[in-house]
Amino acid sequence: MTTYIVRRLLLFIPTILIVTIIIFLLMWIVPGDTAMLILTGNDPNEGGRVSLEDVERLRAKLGLDRPVHIQYADWLWDMLRGDLGESLWYQTPVIDELGGRFVTTVQLAVMGMGLAFIIAVPLGIISAVKQDTKLDYISRIVALLGIAMPTFLIAIVVTYVLAYVFDWLPPLDYANLWEQPLTNLQQMVFPALAIAFHDLAFTARVTRSSMLETMRDDYVRTARAKGLTEMGVIGRHALKNALLPIITVSGYQFGRLLGGVVIVEVIFLVPGIGNMLIDAIIHRDFVVIQAVVVLVAAVVMFLNLVIDLIYGVLDPRIRYQ
């Protein structure tokens, strides 16, 4: 067990390194650089009289004219010393913002996943128990509604309905959960719903197939044979065992959400890392991009490890090598 954990943790290192190299290479070949954007204000219509000489001068000042491997080595060295660097665009330390934004995104993801879970698991159970009946079809269609629409469409429609039908929108000015919980919930519930709506299909599908599988297992058959009621069979035996893969898969899904709620954050004005990331990409601010990606990657990998461990504890059939 310990060896397994140590081995997994050690494997983090090459993976994170590969992540940073991929990002660095991408940012290196992506056209456009921060210096240019700083001088033009990142507005397609404001770049008029920027002199090309000034651009070169600023590139040198920001260190963007150095060879890419030197830039990478410098960045890595700073990173190892715990210095995430300063945003190229804002010229403020990345670390100042990252923490708070990360917490916000985690809150959003937790709320989204939670809502999805609450709705999707019953839907999945219904469709498994009533496989190939009308109820199955209805619950499956319901679960699929969200995945069949791009998130931005859901978000825009929600905004339109709130603004043009109810003449109301969640208050501006993001409030922290622990400072003004009520305002925070008003602001977060709609983006969370949009995420939940989108994730319904996934969780419901996993629940359904997981339930179908367990219900065919021997012990469930035994339980049935013993004369337990159908509800008893489902609740006591099937669901208990089916939940394991559901939780596992949701865990992985959670990791995916951390880096993937950008559009929802942008439209619903949630100051999370998704918003930060898209801003950084627009500005070609690779210092910020690197910091966010490394953080997300590390958290996701750690999460996966924890899930695997929990899985192993709960399912004695798994053996760690």
Next chain:
Amino acid sequence: MKRRRKTTPSALILITISLTLVFLIACGGAATAPAPESDTSAAPASAAAGSQSAPTAAPSGSSSQASQPTAAAAAAQPAASSGSSAAAAEPTPTVQPVEVQAPETDWVTRGKHGRTMKWVARNNPGFWDVHYGASLTTTLTPSGPRFNQLVEYNPVNPEEIIGDLAESWDVSEDGTVYTFYLAEANWTDGQPVKASDIVYSLDRITLPDAFRGRTNSLRNFYEHKTAEVIDERTVRMPIKFPAATFMVNLASDYMKMYPEHVAGQLTQEDANCCPENMIGSGPFIFKDGSWQKQEAYEYVRNDDYFKAPRPYFDGFKVFLIQDVARAIATLKVGQADGTYYPVLSTYTEFVEQLEHDTDGRMRALFMENVQRAGLNFNWLVEPYDDPRVRTALWMVIDQEEIVEKILRGNGTVGTHFHVGFAPNESVEALYELPGYRRDADGAKAQADLDEARRLLAEAGYPEGFSGTITSILTGCTATSAQLVKDIWKRELNLEMTIESSDVATLYAKWRSNDYGVIVGCGSGIILPDPSDILNQWYGLDTMRNSGNWTTTEFEALKAAQAKELDPDKRKELFSQMVELLRDEVPHYLPTGWMHAGGTLDYRIRNYHVPRTIQMIHKLDHMWWDEDAEKPPIGTGYQP
């Protein structure tokens, strides 16, 4: 439940779809809105600063005993009256000179104090040093209200240049030495504003080898380190030559005055990064720690402002909302009092609808003809190196169609310089010219289309050619690229593909001349003087002219207009430039001039739409009047 009714899954899908449909339609509020009624709706709703007769500011000295600065006054004909909606209602610009209105001053005592305003803005702040910043939205809009200039455009009469920190000024006989007498003012840390601060700021703006985005034009007039302190409150500022546009530039909102004892301690990075690092003398004070990136920032009132009783607002908070639909929705439900800066192109096509949607609470306002649409040709590569090709491609474009479809009526046809500037440039006169002609039925003249085809054939492309239009994927840049592509295919048989990207990539291509045509839309003018066009589009080694298009004659005219003090003669020089540009076919060919739109609550009083987006950013003249009368819907914002 037991009985199995034949509900097929497809029926379910149909029900779902129809429910969605009903849902969507319901949220669209009946969704019966017609296409924007372009010319009828734009004009009356507009509170723009007068007709576009003479876009050059006509500075008329300071409010006190200032002698008339001959050089500055020389800029142009007296301009149109400002702020009067009657003038704005004129659908087509004319060149008739209009009397300058006497500056209204009694508003200062009518203003009411109170209320913290909430604004909606699109762009994030980037750099807080106004001298450095190259962009309106990342620098001036967020940072401007903290500072004063030496002189400013009169906020209630944007044609006029009046004193800001300078109470009055003198100009020497030969027009090369300005003497500024300062008002009694304090920085927000309580230190007095001294002549040495002004000299410091002028030298900071013109610092050699430092990047100076929008302030670099001062270098054309002022030699670094030549201004002197005469006494505590008097500054002597020599300029390189008697210049027509010196004051026009100095009054620009970018020419901010900084306190030497604060700014002198800051590195460029520190001045840029953090609004907390700098103070000014302006009407509002930045609220420490209020900048949350991609979210909001906040200003509070400067109680010690030297123009008491201004400012009137207790402060204001700016909410940064990237998504335009969300921003409009925010205004719709009353979470904000207006757009910020009040007039920005982002919201132009939505503000009239918003006025209806909010039952007249949010008023539409427009600033006319302040942005350009046009074709940027890479004139170094085939086939665009042939002037005939450039002319043909430009000539087939129906500018009226651009105005109707892309600008949704919020614009007019135009040419190289500010609409209506040169004597032969009125819209009526334009319709006589190739490229603008109309047939009897009002459609684009067949003669122009034939001429374009002839030119293209003459250049060796009778069957058309294929190429790439470089564009970005959003905004009117994207829509105009599509329309232009369609027109070229329809009329000239060109097979163009649109290559779109984000701004950074577009710039990278532009800089390295890695493009064929860039269809531009929305490029804003900075100053209400045609020299601004020369600065922005015809500078050498700049991004918009990365191929360095020019001719000897053109350079000579450029130099001559800067020194010409007689407004009529200067206008004549620009007329010559227009002719020359018509013959020589430059790298940039205009396809229209567009208005910028915005919206303010009707209870916000005394906002007079300036001549360009880049002017009057201090907001110290506006106030909130809870009891203001709501004008009828559809009439736009009234100051």
Next chain:
Amino acid sequence: MATRDITAEGGSPARNVLLGIPAAYRSTVDLARRKPLGAVGGAIALILIFVAIASRLAILPVPDPYASVGDIFLSPSPEYPMGTDVIGRDILSRVLYGTWISLYVGLGSVLIGITAGFVLGITSTYAGGFVDLAFQRVVDALMSIPGLILALSIMAVLGSSLNNVILAIVIGMLAPVIRTVRSQVLTLKEMDYVTAARAIGARPQRIVFRHIMPNCLAIYIIMATYYLGFAIIIEASLSFLGVGAPPDEPSWGGILTVASRETPETGIWLLVFPGIFIFIAVLAFNVLGDALRDVLDPRLRGR
């Protein structure tokens, strides 16, 4: 490793599904009878393919969906049943033609992405040892980079075109596909008949082609169906983020993006019609995928 992917379980031969026309016909009928929802999905998919081909052959109300034909933002009328768009093009024609674009992007990315994922996954698993270990780290790395970063950067590097959108989607889907394939192959390798084949001295290539590949086919089909819907959604999201297909391409996502930049008064028709098409298409492919999964995945084949 304890990782399990739900689409990757089971693995007994599924190739009888594709053995010949009679078998295929029989299984289709079988599918329709037992999985009416999936059958409806399949029918819709067929209709969409038909619409795509028809629109490609310019059988459209307005033959050129790229041409500006009228005023902008007209409401639906007999002449333009879905109204006109931001530069005055017929929305109906664009949405219909969008079927072609969306299926082109969807099928293109799915065929390339999943095939590449299979090849890479199987190769890496069979290479084993250090190569596999290193390759898995790359896959791990790709998995933990937010997909958006990858897609946005790739589009920025390559420039916007439909084929580049396909490439961006492919790279985004590669890592999860490789993961799934890998766990599938690992399971198969341990299967008795594979062990038996190895015992009698079959060469690795033979094992791969005779035993592993056919077993993976079921997974391939299921994943392809799911990812088809996924690709359509991703294409739309890329458009929304400003890096998708060129703006004049009438992809559903592109039309929706234009709508999303308007207020409901002007944009509603642009929002409704392509929205419905995306909705129906993705829904259809998903229920079809579910049905195929139920049928092809042996563990669920009980009923």
